[in-house]
Amino acid sequence: MTDEKMRLGVCYYPEHWPEERWAIDAARMAEIGLSRVRIGEFAWSRIEPEPGRYDWSWLDRALRTLADAGLGIIFGTPTATPPKWLVDQMPDMIAVDASGKPRKFGSRRHYCFSHRPYRDECARITQAVADRYGKNPAVVAWQTDNEYGCHNTTLSYSDAARDAFRDWLAAKYGDVSALNTAWGNVFWSMEYRSFGEIELPNLTVTEPNPAHVLDFRRFASDEVVSFNKLQANILRAASPGRDIVHNFMGFYNEFDHHDVSADLDVASWDSYPLGFLEMSWMSEAEKIRYARQGHPDISAFHHDLYRGCKDRWWVMEQQPGPVNWAPHNPAPLPGMVRFWTLEALSHGAELVSFFRWRQAAFAQEQMHSGLLRPDASEDGALFEAEQVAGEITALDCAGAAPKRVALIYSYEAQWLFEAQPQGQSFVNLELMFSYYTALRRLGLDVDIVSPDALFDGYAMIVAPSLPIVRPELAVKFAALTCPLLLGPRSGSKTENFAFPDELPPGPLQELLPVKVMRVESLREGIEVTSGDGRITRWLEHIDSEGEPEIAPVLFKSSNRRYLGGWADAALLRQILGRMADEAGLTTCDLPQDIRIRSHGGLRFAFNHGPDTLSLGKILPGTRDYLLGGDDLPPAGVAAWRE
16 A cells, blocks of 8 residues: 555454444444454454364455445454464463463463464464455455564463574574584583573573573564564465555564564554553653653654654554553543544554454453444544544645654664663663654654664764674764764674673774773662763763763764763753754754654644643744644644645
């Protein structure tokens, strides 16, 4: 789907409702401006109620009913919920948690990515649905599985995972002596005589070897990649011309989303701004201030993250009201469903799909709201969806987002710091998010990209932390002429989780004349004044032939900077603002509640806060508004042509 106008859709489960409701629901979906509907991702037990016996009749009728209303169908493969009869056939297919306990049947995602016979079953059911519906004109896209890794199911400590890990290690190292050297297994007498002796890194007396852990995390990510590729290949062959997509999650790092996206046509994610805020590390004050709107940067962060995984991206599930899974589940402020939809548009989304059409009357998600209530009466989000459908039709924002700032994010870095944080407050995702927020408070458009991305065309490059810098990345950095910032712990480890011979920042010393001599992790209450702000959490003692640009942690050489500490918001603003000036980028000082974004020749402004604010005071100048006006109320959106 590459239409210039963003489409709206909804997630629908015909198997949950009387068949006489289907046509009524489909007609109402089309009437309010929806054109896509996702079905099927949890329907394995209805598609195949007994081993080898398929029941397509109800699904045939459901597809026909939806298609008759003009709705394009996104069909989910049902592999996230294998039926009970399959678990009984192969009880060892289930994942095992880090404490050695099996993840039993009775919910969802009860499988281990490494179990090869289960993969065979996934291939079989995927082939079956693709053969049945792959050339059906109503099917416009396929979703593989559902939310890989949800409920902490990427990492499995099963026998199947152990055996697959041993094979992965043998393929990587070739000889076990090479593995012993790479992991430093001479330490604590951990040397292995064969790959068959290697266990998974759980249930050890104290912390396991971090090199062992990092390789296990790489392996587990590769298992998700190959699991997804298996389905994608089947769908692409049996259903040519349809988009293949997977719905990723928020604040989830257990596998590399860039690698999985390589086998997709579209990256998508499931956006729950209020639930993610409740589950986040944000302060109590922030959780209260944004309880009904969502933090100003949570949704945007993920929009930019998944747009960096694939040029085309969707929101597959958009929160329509209170959810059922957070510690507290407030209702969105009136107008927020419209707001979140327009926010996705401003970041280049091709589709926003609301979850779900009708609130379930039974089972685990019955407290999760939808566009309809359980009795089929219309909830408030439906009318907001209808309103925003009309607004999108009237907006002309075709074209790509501008390239301004590239923010580099490495999943491998996340795994490395989880394996050896050297201080409980050094949380890589928080570090990344703090840089993102600082850039957004400056009014800058941000692309979140992989270390493997091309950096051509960006005005400045920011890497909050890259502990492993491979030679090809160092070469790309050396070729840059735009401002580059490398954050703490960059270049601090080799690929095998050892110190570089030349000390940190390792290969980056070819770009910057700095050497890290000692590091400190700082408890709350210990801080170091630096420039306009402070260093907290992490401090590096740096030896350099030059004077620091901002003492004691920021060093500059040509267009490159190294920041050897965890900078607070004020210091980040000082550093990033200075870089933006050097890059020729226009910045502003946005209030905490306001964010702006450019896309397709339009400029958008969003008010996440509780008070009405004047855009004229925040962004001086005159403008002809296509949406909203100078006074931006809570949940308010304004748009104008740049």
